[in-house]
Amino acid sequence: MPAWETYFREHHTQYLDELMDFLRIPSVSSLPEHADDIRKAAEWVAARMKTAGIRGVSILPTGGHPVVVGEWKHAGDKPTILIYGHFDTQPADPPDAWDQPPFEPVIKDECIFARGASDDKGNMLIPILAVEALLNTEGALPVNLVFMFEGQEEIGSPQIPQFIEQHKEILACDLVISADGLQWREDQPALFLGFKGICALQIDLKGPDSDLHxxxxxxxxxxxxxxxxxxxxxxxxxxxxxxxxxxxxxxxxxxxxxxxxxxxxxxxxxxxxxxxxxxxxxxxxxxxxxxxxxxxxxxxxxxxxx
Missing domain, CATH: 3.30.70.360 (Alpha-Beta Plaits)
Structure with a gap:
């Protein structure tokens, strides 16, 4: 068994507890009353990245919800990979459809149930933990890494295009890998090469000026x-x-x-x-x-x- 895999197994309980703590933050980007929670989630991510050994970790403003960036660039002339993810979630609607409060995670049949567990907190935490495992067992990574975790994906990332334009040097890379995705099966990973774009609109029809019986x-x-x-x-x-x-x-x-x-x-x-x-x-x-x-x-x- 590779040393990094042994490290994962030895730290399984710790990592699970950390994910549960992360999931308890109600970082709903579409609701203004959760703006402080988005900031709290950004701070949680930044602190965990630093603990993992990622360098240059910063929480950067966007004019909206923040972005957390970091890097590990000690692999010489090897390619630079940007790892993307997001720490915001959708609202937990309808609330009465949940068996438990949506931001109080529970484990059932070896699955975690909570808002954001798979979209995208659990997914984006994995590469952070992978870096920690490799650095603690191998002492280095096989490639250079840049990290970009945002807090506004669930509302369409309105400030992200401008943010990327303003931070080209920090985000420069040879390849982007999104940690916002699914596995094909429980024992089969999947590599997605592209996704459909999206164009959203709302149609409003107006009738009488008051409710009619x-x-x-x-x-x-x-x-x-x-x-x-x-x-x-x-x-x-x-x-x-x-x-x-x-x-x-x-x-x-x-x-x-x-x-x-x-x-x-x-x-x-x-x-x-x-x-x-x-x-x-x-x-x-x-x-x-x-x-x-x-x-x-x-x-x-x-x-x-x-």
């Missing part, structure tokens, strides 16, 4: 929610093709090589459906499930209210 006005006045549902329905065909004018204009076709590589990934449709509790898959014809999910654009409705 459906028993009095129903059938005589257009219901804004009905109108919105109809509008949204026109954006997608029954086969899953997006019907918005120009939506596919600059979309690159799925190449034969892409299809060959995607097809090489094992796919069990029964398992796929069972994992997410559906009766059948859905989407554009002439594409496989993985091709639709990995190589084709989509238009999704994430909420409707009124």
């Amino acid at each position: 459906s028993g009095i006005f129903g059938g005589a006045v257009q219901n804004p929610l009905h109108a919105l549902v109809h509008l949204l329905d026109t954006m997608r065909s029954t086969s899953g093709c997006i019907t918005v004018d120009g939506f596919y204009r600059n979309v690159q076709p799925v190449s034969d090589e892409d299809r060959r590589q995607i097809a090489a990934v094992p796919y069990d449709e029964t398992y796929y459906k069972a994992q997410i509790g559906i009766d059948d898959v859905f989407g554009e014809t002439n594409y496989t499930t993985y091709e639709r999910a990995w190589a084709r654009p989509t238009l999704e409705v994430n909420g409707i209210w009124g």
Whole structure:
């Protein structure tokens, strides 16, 4: 067994306790009342990076939620890898759907349940601990490293483009590896080479200037929610093709090589459906499930209210 793996096993309880402490910080970036918690999470990350042996650790302002940076550059002319992650979380909505308070982690069936456990606190902590294990057993790392952990990913990283522009020298690297991801299976890692971009918008429809009683006005006045549902329905065909004018204009076709590589990934449709509790898959014809999910654009409705 490699020395670093022995080190991990010897420090398993400590690392687990530290992750639980990290998860107790309610670092919800979209809610202003948690701004101090975002700062607290940044301070926790910075302190843990220093303990691991990472150099030049700083909490830098962005005009919004902060970024924590650090480095280890003692591998000479070896490549420089930037490790990215984020320490903010989504709100824990709906709160009554949780079996326990979302920021009080619990372990069930060898899994940790808490807001942010896998997106992204558990994931981003792993490379920090890996550095610590290697430095304490090997005395050095095989490559140079730069770290960038942000506190605003869950709100779209609004200040990060400008932050990167302002800190090009600190963040200069040959390759970026994101610690914000999943494993393929419990015993199988996954290397993601790219993700879909995102463009979010909100559609507001206005109707009467006050609430109307459906028993009095129903059938005589257009219901804004009905109108919105109809509008949204026109954006997608029954086969899953997006019907918005120009939506596919600059979309690159799925190449034969892409299809060959995607097809090489094992796919069990029964398992796929069972994992997410559906009766059948859905989407554009002439594409496989993985091709639709990995190589084709989509238009999704994430909420409707009124």
